[in-house]
Amino acid sequence: MSIDDRTPDVISDPVDWAAHFWDQQALDGDERRFLTLTSLLRYQRIVADAVDVKLKAHGLNMTDYLLLMTLLLSETGTRLISALARNLLVHATTETLATDRLESRDLLERSPHPTDRRATCVTITDKGRDAARGHQCTHRRRVRHARRHRSRRRTAARRSDRDATVRRRRVETSLQMPDVITRPCCNDASCVSVCPVNCIRPTPADPDFFTAESLYIDPDTCIDCGACVDECPVDAILPEESLQPADEPYLRINADYYRDHDVEGGLVDSPRQPKLPPGDLHVAIVGAGPAGLYAAEQLVRTARISVDMFDRLPTPHGLVRAGVAPDHALTKGVEKNFDRVAAKKNFRYLLNVTVGQHIRHEELAARYHGVIYAVGAAHDRRLSIASEDLPGSASATDFVGWYNGHPDHAGATHDLSGDRAVVIGNGNVALDVARILVTAPEVLATTDIADHALEQLRSSSITEVVVLARRGIAHAAFTNSEFLALGSIDGVDVVIDPEELVLDATTEAQLAAGTLDSTVATKIRLAQEFSARPRVPGRRRIVFRFLADPVEIVGEGRVSGIRVRKNQYAADGTTVTPTDTVTELATGLVLRSIGYRCVPVDGLPFDPDRSVVPNEAGRVTDADGAVIPGLYVTGWIKRGATGGIGRNRACGQETASAFLDDVVGGKLPEPFASRDDIESLVADRGGHPIDLEGWKRIDATERAAGKAAGRPRVKLVDAAAMTALASPVTA
Numbered sequence: 001m002s003i004d005d006r007t008p009d010v011i012s013d014p015v016d017w018a019a020h021f022w023d024q025q026a027l028d029g030d031e032r033r034f035l036t037l038t039s040l041l042r043y044q045r046i047v048a049d050a051v052d053v054k055l056k057a058h059g060l061n062m063t064d065y066l067l068l069m070t071l072l073l074s075e076t077g078t079r080l081i082s083a084l085a086r087n088l089l090v091h092a093t094t095e096t097l098a099t100d101r102l103e104s105r106d107l108l109e110r111s112p113h114p115t116d117r118r119a120t121c122v123t124i125t126d127k128g129r130d131a132a133r134g135h136q137c138t139h140r141r142r143v144r145h146a147r148r149h150r151s152r153r154r155t156a157a158r159r160s161d162r163d164a165t166v167r168r169r170r171v172e173t174s175l176q177m178p179d180v181i182t183r184p185c186c187n188d189a190s191c192v193s194v195c196p197v198n199c200i201r202p203t204p205a206d207p208d209f210f211t212a213e214s215l216y217i218d219p220d221t222c223i224d225c226g227a228c229v230d231e232c233p234v235d236a237i238l239p240e241e242s243l244q245p246a247d248e249p250y251l252r253i254n255a256d257y258y259r260d261h262d263v264e265g266g267l268v269d270s271p272r273q274p275k276l277p278p279g280d281l282h283v284a285i286v287g288a289g290p291a292g293l294y295a296a297e298q299l300v301r302t303a304r305i306s307v308d309m310f311d312r313l314p315t316p317h318g319l320v321r322a323g324v325a326p327d328h329a330l331t332k333g334v335e336k337n338f339d340r341v342a343a344k345k346n347f348r349y350l351l352n353v354t355v356g357q358h359i360r361h362e363e364l365a366a367r368y369h370g371v372i373y374a375v376g377a378a379h380d381r382r383l384s385i386a387s388e389d390l391p392g393s394a395s396a397t398d399f400v401g402w403y404n405g406h407p408d409h410a411g412a413t414h415d416l417s418g419d420r421a422v423v424i425g426n427g428n429v430a431l432d433v434a435r436i437l438v439t440a441p442e443v444l445a446t447t448d449i450a451d452h453a454l455e456q457l458r459s460s461s462i463t464e465v466v467v468l469a470r471r472g473i474a475h476a477a478f479t480n481s482e483f484l485a486l487g488s489i490d491g492v493d494v495v496i497d498p499e500e501l502v503l504d505a506t507t508e509a510q511l512a513a514g515t516l517d518s519t520v521a522t523k524i525r526l527a528q529e530f531s532a533r534p535r536v537p538g539r540r541r542i543v544f545r546f547l548a549d550p551v552e553i554v555g556e557g558r559v560s561g562i563r564v565r566k567n568q569y570a571a572d573g574t575t576v577t578p579t580d581t582v583t584e585l586a587t588g589l590v591l592r593s594i595g596y597r598c599v600p601v602d603g604l605p606f607d608p609d610r611s612v613v614p615n616e617a618g619r620v621t622d623a624d625g626a627v628i629p630g631l632y633v634t635g636w637i638k639r640g641a642t643g644g645i646g647r648n649r650a651c652g653q654e655t656a657s658a659f660l661d662d663v664v665g666g667k668l669p670e671p672f673a674s675r676d677d678i679e680s681l682v683a684d685r686g687g688h689p690i691d692l693e694g695w696k697r698i699d700a701t702e703r704a705a706g707k708a709a710g711r712p713r714v715k716l717v718d719a720a721a722m723t724a725l726a727s728p729v730t731a
Contacts, residue, residue, distance in 0.1 A: 015035055015038050015042065018034060018035055018038040019031065019035060022034055022035075048062065058131070059105075061098075063088065063090055063094055063095065063097075063098040064098050064101060064102055065132070066088050066090075067084060067088060067095065067098050067099065067102065067108075068102065068107060068108070068124060068128050068131060068132040069132050070084065070087055070088060071108060071122065071123070071124035071128070071132075072124055072128075072129055072132045072133070076123075077123055077124045077129075078121050078122065078123040078124075079121070079122055080113070080119055080120070080121060080122075081095075081096070081099065081110070081119075081120045081121065081122050081248065081251075082119065082120075082243055082245065082248045082251070084099070084122060085251070090219070091180075091217075091219030091222065092180050092219075092243070092251040092254070093180070093217075093219045093251060093254040093255040093258065094219045095251070096251045096252050096254075096255040097255045097258075099122055100255070102128065105127075106125055106127050106128075107124070107125060107127055107128035107131055108122055108123060108124050108125055108128050109122070109123055109125060110122055110123075111123060119245045119248065120248070179217060179222070179226075179228065179229055179237050179238060179239050180217065180237070180238055180239075180243060180247070180250055180251060180254060181200075181214060181215055181216060181217055181236055181237050181250070181254065182236050182237070182238055182243075182247050182250045182481075183236070183250070183481040183482070183484070183485055184234040184235060184236040184328065184330035184331050184333075185214040185215055185234070185236040185481070186233065186234050186236070186331055186334055186644065186645040186646055187209075187212065187214065187215060187644060187645060187646020187647065187649075188233065188294075188334060188337075188645050188646045188648075188649040189203065189204050189209075189646055189649060189650065190231045190232060190233055190337070190649075191215065191227075191228035191231050191232050191237060192204065192215070193231075194227040194228060194230075194231045195227060195228055199217055199218045199222040200215050200216070200217055200218070200228060201215065201216055201218060201257075201261060202215070202261075204650045204653075209646075209647075209650070210643060210647050210650070212519075212646075213479035213480055213481065213519055214253075214479065214480075214481055215646075216254050216257040216258065216261075217237075217254065218258060219258075233333050233334040233336055233337045234330045234331050234332075234333040234334055235330050235333055236330065246488045249484055250481075252522075253480055253481070253484070253522055256518045256519075256521065256522045256525075257518050257519070258518075259518050260515075260517065260518045261518065274660050274663075274664045275664070276302065276304065276660070276663055276664060277663065277664070277666075279304070280304050280305075280306065281302075281304060281305045281306070281369050281370075281663060282305075282306050282308070282367070282368045282369055282671065282675055283296075283299055283305060283306070283307050283308070283368055283369060283370045283371075283372065283659065284307075284308050284309075284310065284364045284367070284368040284370070284371045284372070285307060285308070285309045285310070285371075285372045285374060286310045286311075286355050286364075286371065286372070286373045286374065286375060287309075287310075287311060287318065287373065287374030287375045287376060287635065288309050288310075288311035288313075288316035288317065288318060288349070288351065289311075289316075289317065289318020289319055289320070289374060289376055289635065289648075290317075290318060290319070290320060290334070290338075290635070290645050290648040290649070290652070291318075291374040291376070291634045291635025291636070291638075291648040291651055291652045292309060292318075292372065292374030292634065292635065292652065293309075293316070293317075293337075293338045293341055293652070294634075294648055294649040294651070294652030294653060294656075295372055295374065295634050295652035295653070295655050295656040296309060296341050296347060296652075296656075297337070297341045297652070297653075297656075298652070298653050298656035298657070298660075299656050299659070299660075300341060300344040300346050300347050303345075303346055304346075305346060306346045306347075306348070307346065307347050307348070308348045308350055308368070308675065308678065309347070309348070309349055309350065309351075310350045310351075310353050310355055310359075311349075311350075311351050311352075311353070312352070312353065312354040312355075313351065313352070313407065313719070314351055314352045314407075314690050314694075314695075314698065314719055314722040314723055314726060315351065315695065315698060315722065316338065316342070316349060316351060316695060317335055317338055318376060319376070320332055320334060320335055320338075320645070321335075321404070322400075322401060322404045322405070322406040323400060323404065324404075325400075325404075325432040325435065325436060326403065326404065326436075326444065326447035326448050326449035327435070327436070327439065327443070327444065327447050327449075328432075329447065329448070329712055331645075332448075334645055342692055342695075343692075347692075348691065348692070349690065349691050349692045349694075349695060350678065350679070350682070350689045350690075350691070351689065351690040351691075351694070351695060351726075352687065352688055352689055352690040352719075352722075352723055352726075353682050353687050353689050354687070355602075356601075356602045356603075357685070357687075358681075358682040358685045358686070358687035359678065359681055359682055359685075359687075360602070360603070361601075361602055361603030361604070362603065363673075363681070365603075365630060365631070366671060366672055366673040367671050367673045367674065367675040367678070368630075368671055368675065369630060369663070369668050369669075369670070369671060370630050370631075370632060370659045370662075370668060371630065371631055371632065372618075372632040372633065372634055372655060372656075372659070373601055373604065373613065373631075373632070373633045373634075373637055374633070374634045374635045374637065374652070375598075375601060375635075375637050376596075376598070376635055376636045376637060377596035377597055377598040377599075377611070377636040377637065377640075377641040378397075378596070378599070379397070379596065379597050379598075379599055380395035380396065380397040380398075380592065380594075380595070380596055380597070381592075381594050381595040381596065381597050382592070383424065383550060383592050383594065385550055385551060385552055385553060386552045386553065387552065387553040387554065387555065387559075388553055388592075390553055390555050390557075390558055390559050391415075391557070391558040391559065392415050392555065392558045392559030392560075392588050392589055392590065393553050393559050393590045393591075393592075394412075394414065394589075394590075394591055394592075395591070395592050395593075396423070396425070396429050396430065396433050396591050396592065396593035397596065398412055399414060399433055399591050400429065400432065400433065402414065402450070402452075402453055403436055403449055403450055403453035403457075404449070404450060404715075405449075405450030405452075405453075405715035405716075405717040406717075407717055407718065407719040407722075410450065410452060410717035410718070413456070414456070414589060415558070415588050415589055416437075416456060416457065416459070416460035416461060416462055416589065417461050417588060418461060418462065418586075418587060418588030418589060419461055419462060419463050419464060420462065420463070420464045420465070420466065420585070420586065420587045420588075420589075421434075421437055421462050421464075421465045421466070421587060421588075421589040421590075421591065422465075422466045422468065422585055422587045422589070422590045422591070423465060423466070423467045423468070423591050423593055424468045424550050424590065424591070424592045424593060424594060425467075425468070425469075425477075425592065425593030425594045425595075426467065426468075426469035426470075426471075426476045426477050426478055427477040427478055427593060427595070428477075428478050428479055428482045428644075429593045430467055430478070430593040431467070431478050431482045431483065431486065432482075433465075433591055433593060434465040434467055434486075434542050435485075435486060435489060435542070436449075436457070437457075437460070437462050437465050438462070438463075438465055438489065438492050438540040438541070438542060439489060439492075440490065440491060441454065441457050441458040441460075443490070444457060445711070446710065446711060447711065447712065448702075448706065448711060448712045448713045448714070448715055450715055450717055451714065451715075452717070462540075462589070463540045463541065464540065464541045464542075464543060465541070465542050465543070466543045466545060466585060466587075467542065467543065467544050467545070468545050468548045468549075468550060468564060469544065469545065469546045469547070469548065470547070470548070470549050470567060470576065471546070471547065471567070471576050472501070472502050472503060472504065472507075472546050472547055472569070473501050473503070473523060473524055473527045473546055474503055474504065474507040474520050474523065474524060476523060476546075480519065480522050480523055480526060483523065483526055483527075484526055486530075486542055487530065487533075491539055491540060492539060492540045492541065492542060493533070493535045493536060493539045493540070493541050493542070494530045494533070494541075494542050494544070495530075495535060495541050495542065495543040495544070496527055496530045496531040496543075496544045497531065497545075498528070498531040498532075500544075500545060500546045500547065501524070501527055501528060501531060501546070502546070502547060502568075502569065503524070504569045504573050504574050505569070505573025505574070506573055506574060507520065507524075511524065527544075530544075545564070547566060547567040547568065547569075547576065548564050548565070548566060548567065549564065549565045549566075549567055549578060550562055550564055550565075550590075551563050551564065551565045551582065553590055554584065558588070559587065559588055559589065559590055560586065560587075560588065561584050561585055561586045561587055562584070562585050562587060562590055563582055563583070563584050564582065564583055564584070564585060565578050565579065565581065565582045566578075566579045566581040566582075566583075567579065595641055596636065596641035597611045597641060598611045598612060598613075598636060598637050598640070598641065601613065601637065604620060604631070604633075605620065605621070605622055605623060605628075610640060611640060611641070612633075612636075612637060612638060612639065612640050613633045613637050613638065615632075615633050615638055617654055617655070617658050618632045618633060618634055618638060618651075618654055618655030618658040618659075619631075619632060619658050619662070620632060620633055629662070629667055629668055629669055630662075630668050630669050632655050632658060632659060633655065634648075634651050634652045634654075634655040634656075635648055635651060635652070638655070639651060688723050688727065690722075690723065690726040693728070694725075694726030694727065694728070695726065697725055697726050698716060698722050698725055698726055699713075701716065701725060702714055702715055702716060
């Protein structure tokens with residue numbers, strides 16, 4: 001049986017497998033160079049495996065041994081943990097796991113850096129010195145093997161031309177220096193689609209993708225090709241040697257993930273657009289946020305599909321512009337992807353247009369083969385407690401829109417004259433609100449925070465923000481990266497009472513047995529570390545109170561305090577029940593952050609219980625469950641107000657795929673009116689549509705003002721002013 005007749009699962013020889021891969025992919029270039037490199041890497045693996053067998057007899061692996069030797073040969077026996085992976089030429093996660101193993105055997109110990117509280121040192125113990133000295137013979141054998149390997153590599157290099165040699169050296173070097181995913185990760189999985197060895201988890205095909213807090217790189221599979229670094233829209237993936245002290249904890253977070261997760265290497269199947277029948281297609285997307293733009297991204301890849309995107313605001317990008325916190329500039333880098341979509345010739349913005357007012361749903365359905373609604377969830381959930389509507393009580397939706405310059409909230413005012421604010425909720429938005437309230441104004445002044453908010457925050461008297469969570473730390477909804485980032489705010493203490501870190505019985509048992517989900521275990525560990533930190537008098541504070549339920553907002557004419565009941569876990573170990581203990585916190589500002597809800601859309605069915613438009617994979621269904629041809633939803637209006645940018649990407653792609661499948665299946669009605677009259681129709685009803693060029697004028701004006709002030713941009717917040725600026729200048 002020839003190589004070409006076999007399938008990869010029955011090919012045991014790596015070089016034969018490489019030849020099969022090359023043939024199957026019909027790649028260009030000289031096959032012999034690829035096979036030579038495969039052979040060299042195979043030899044290197046054989047040598048490494050032989051050394052590992054010797055070390056395993058002593059309970060060590062190669063990384064363990066090299067880590068001990070590095071510390072043994074250093075002058076003081078101590079090195080920064082962030083520098084060790086760079087010294088060893090291994091992935092930072094691999095080094096962190098090795099440190100954990102060796103520390104558990106008393107071969108080394110961690111200690112805080114004497115001057116930088118963000119950094120950690122590792123010191124070899126006397127027991128570790130004895131272990132390292134006892135295995136130096138193994139090291140000498142490894143050196144001899146390495147010398148032979150280098151000799152063979154030089155011989156192979158001489159057999160190829162100079163360019164091939166350069167390429168080979170780049171690959172050989174990069175194999176030793178993978179990357180780390182850090183806090184800005186937006187989970188949009190752009191990196192997954194370009195990874196040639198499928199080493200980033202979870203992928204959109206994995207069951208836990210939609211609930212994952214971040215993505216993680218597997219150090220044993222990664223070949224450090226750099227594709228993910230280039231593709232990441234928010235610059236969250238960093239070479240290990242580029243990590244700053246504040247990023248060092250992500251080494252441990254990545255390591256924790258792979259304690260109970262695994263990854264299988266291989267090629268990622270790139271989804272292909274189905275072959276469409278002849279003729280042009282027109283799609284309207286209502287909502288210019290991430291979910292809508294990701295759906296558009298997939299559709300405009302086909303030149304015959306034209307996309308018109310409507311939004312009631314004069315600016316696009318939805319919550320990336322108006323929801324992402326101003327101090328998270330890297331996360332907003334995803335806008336670069338959206339700009340590439342908008343630049344397509346078959347894409348058109350129709351911003352500043354309200355569907356239902358300037359144009360009706362029926363009119364869109366008459367002009368487009370498909371209409372996709374991506375309108376999000378603009379309304380907040382309420383507490384339903386006494387005095388919730390007193391002045392001084394507001395939703396996080398209002399507060400976030402206020403500091404981000406959303407036109408609907410720009411005119412709001414918030415009383416910051418008291419020394420304490422209370423935030424109800426334990427998601428990322430609650431943490432954003434708390435962080436903005438205690439961050440120094442001079443730091444915020446370097447961001448794109450709205451000017452009116454910055455001015456008021458400069459005179460703020462708030463020194464403490466209390467974050468209330470109904471359940472315990474194990475059920476907290478915030479992500480570990482956002483939780484961790486609170487500890488890096490200058491001049492701010494994170495305060496957690498150790499006695500409040502109560503776990504339910506199931507979580508406690510799993511944690512003790514080592515079977516608890518690594519993400520939850522990391523959250524608990526971070527909270528314990530925060531609770532053990534010393535507090536510095538005079539600093540601002542973020543105080544977490546777990547198992548605490550608001551029962552009443554108090555005040556005469558405006559908020560003066562909030563009553564909070566202590567909760568406890570019931571006998572079943574999972575249910576939260578109230579106790580008789582009620583305390584009152586004095587505060588002049590209460591911000592609720594307990595989630596968002598969708599509202600009905602004119603012309604579409606609505607499920608009030610789930611707060612979504614009923615649908616099947618994005619296809620809108622009627623009251624009887626039948627699909628309504630040509631009508632689709634994506635984003636929060638499709639699945640409820642859960643998930644961020646990453647989930648919206650997968651959601652938008654699913655809906656776009658549903659439309660394409662319906663085109664192929666001949667399931668869509670043919671439009672019976674022309675879309676050429678859209679702009680005049682809107683104008684006749686008092687609308688002023690803003691196209692891409694109009695948005696570019698707004699964007700350029702904001703960026704120019706920001707450049708002059710040393711900021712990314714200075715946001716315009718008045719819709720009328722933006723409309724005037726976007727209008728083309730006529731002679």
